[in-house]
Amino acid sequence: MNQESLLIEGDVNFSPSRQAWYEVADSATLELLKKDEDLFMHQSLSTPCLDVIAAAEGIYLTDTLGKRYMDFHGNNVHQIRHRNPFVIERVKQQMDTLPFCPRRFTNTTAIDFAGKLVSLLPQALNRVLFAPGGTSVVGMALKLARVVTGRHRVVSLSDSFHGASMDAIAVGGENQFKKYMGTLVPETKNIPQPVHYRSVFTPQADDTSYADELEKILQQDSQVGAFIAETIRNTDVQIPSRGFWQRVREICDRYGVLLILDEIPIAFGRTGTMFAFEHYGISPDILCLGKGLGGGIIPFAAMVTKDSYNIAGDVSLGHYTHEKSPLGCAAGLALIEYLQSHKLLEKVQADSAFMAEALGELKNKYRLIGDVRGIGLLWGIELVRDRSTKVKAIEEAGRIMYSCLKNGLSFKVSQGNVLQLSPPLTITREELQKALSVLDTALAAETAVIAP
Numbered sequence: 001m002n003q004e005s006l007l008i009e010g011d012v013n014f015s016p017s018r019q020a021w022y023e024v025a026d027s028a029t030l031e032l033l034k035k036d037e038d039l040f041m042h043q044s045l046s047t048p049c050l051d052v053i054a055a056a057e058g059i060y061l062t063d064t065l066g067k068r069y070m071d072f073h074g075n076n077v078h079q080i081r082h083r084n085p086f087v088i089e090r091v092k093q094q095m096d097t098l099p100f101c102p103r104r105f106t107n108t109t110a111i112d113f114a115g116k117l118v119s120l121l122p123q124a125l126n127r128v129l130f131a132p133g134g135t136s137v138v139g140m141a142l143k144l145a146r147v148v149t150g151r152h153r154v155v156s157l158s159d160s161f162h163g164a165s166m167d168a169i170a171v172g173g174e175n176q177f178k179k180y181m182g183t184l185v186p187e188t189k190n191i192p193q194p195v196h197y198r199s200v201f202t203p204q205a206d207d208t209s210y211a212d213e214l215e216k217i218l219q220q221d222s223q224v225g226a227f228i229a230e231t232i233r234n235t236d237v238q239i240p241s242r243g244f245w246q247r248v249r250e251i252c253d254r255y256g257v258l259l260i261l262d263e264i265p266i267a268f269g270r271t272g273t274m275f276a277f278e279h280y281g282i283s284p285d286i287l288c289l290g291k292g293l294g295g296g297i298i299p300f301a302a303m304v305t306k307d308s309y310n311i312a313g314d315v316s317l318g319h320y321t322h323e324k325s326p327l328g329c330a331a332g333l334a335l336i337e338y339l340q341s342h343k344l345l346e347k348v349q350a351d352s353a354f355m356a357e358a359l360g361e362l363k364n365k366y367r368l369i370g371d372v373r374g375i376g377l378l379w380g381i382e383l384v385r386d387r388s389t390k391v392k393a394i395e396e397a398g399r400i401m402y403s404c405l406k407n408g409l410s411f412k413v414s415q416g417n418v419l420q421l422s423p424p425l426t427i428t429r430e431e432l433q434k435a436l437s438v439l440d441t442a443l444a445a446e447t448a449v450i451a452p
């Protein structure tokens with residue numbers, strides 16, 4: 001098994017550091033973990049698990065023994081913190097009146113939420129379709145692109161992730177999800193991720209060459225109907241330039257290819273704007289939203305697209321049971337109201353400057369850090385054994401993650417060597433500082449190990 005290819009999305013549950021973690025766990029926790037392991041399907045990145053969580057509050061998760069973790073991972077649902085009382089109250093009110101709405105009927109909460117969503121978006125994006133999860137929304141977007149363009153092929157970015165279902169893994173690039181799966185539809189072609197630190201092009205600062213790769217495919221293949229990508233890649237935090245996205249938009253327009261932006265993990269303030277594409281002066285043809293959209297409580301997601309694409313009335317793009325979910329819509333409305341009334345976008349912009357400076361200082365302090373990149377409250381710290389060769393520091397990243405977990409800080413490791421930090425947007429400056437000092441301690445211990 002090529003271990004490294006399994007590390008792209010996140011940290012796996014069979015690493016040596018994971019084994020060491022179990023060796024010091026208490027017997028009550030181990031007993032619960034064993035029960036869990038005996039009941040649930042084992043799968044990479046989830047079961048077997050590493051601790052049992054009993055409660056959540058603010059930025060914290062608390063385990064059954066009372067240990068608290070600052071949650072800088074949160075599966076990207078926790079923009080407005082865990083167990084937000086405002087969202088809970090709204091969802092409770094909805095539960096008391098209309099918890100579920102069968103298809104063929106609608107409800108005012110769904111109408112209000114759809115209206116609210118489109119009011120935040122460029123005028124052209126004014127048609128909504130809800131679904132219970134992000135992967136389903138990606139599937140609906142791919143189906144819609146076929147209806148609109150009559151073309152069945154898709155271009156996506158290598159190593160991308162758009163969900164775990166068959167159609168989503170067909171456009172995603174990660175081996176973790178594709179192993180054993182055989183032929184996948186839709187047929188997909190990849191262009192490389194527009195990265196800077198490990199760019200395959202020179203000069204490295206210019207990532208518009210990546211967009212040229214898209215054009216090369218479209219010149220040769222008239223059956224491509226859509227290009228799908230995350231506006232900013234969440235897992236290992238890859239931030240394309242404005243030039244890249246402007247050029248992609250222009251290419252898609254020229255070839256009549258729909259631009260599908262997947263902002264499932266990063267919309268709703270993570271990057272300091274409501275939607276990440278706002279940073280680039282472009283607008284997608286189809287926008288995929290999810291995760292935090294449910295206020296950190298209800299699984300819920302949305303596709304938003306153009307009125308002119310509302311041409312599939314005779315087929316079902318997303319025939320999902322919980323489509324116009326009153327609970328999901330109540331949570332979504334509460335999320336937006338909370339983000340706006342607490343001025344969280346402005347707060348995240350200020351936090352972004354703080355993080356850039358604080359992580360820049362860590363980079364100056366530790367040779368192990370090859371690159372720091374981020375925007376808003378989404379940051380990646382890429383660890384390398386040697387700054388000139390950029391050899392990935394994979395074991396070191398694993399040890400650092402487990403050291404931080406031990407000291408109460410949870411985050412994700414992507415590509416095997418990128419520490420990904422995405423705390424709740426409500427986090428205080430003191431809490432951010434506390435988390436960074438846990439990370440500093442772990443980096444110092446690791447540097448002591450590797451120093452000549």
Ligand SMILES: Cc1ncc(COP(=O)(O)O)c(C=O)c1O
Pocket residue numbers: 133134135136138161162163164230234262264265290291301
């Ligand atoms: C970029 C991206 N797209 C799609 C999905 C799928 O969303 P869901 O897990 O809600 O199906 C994810 C989930 O991690 C994601 O990160």
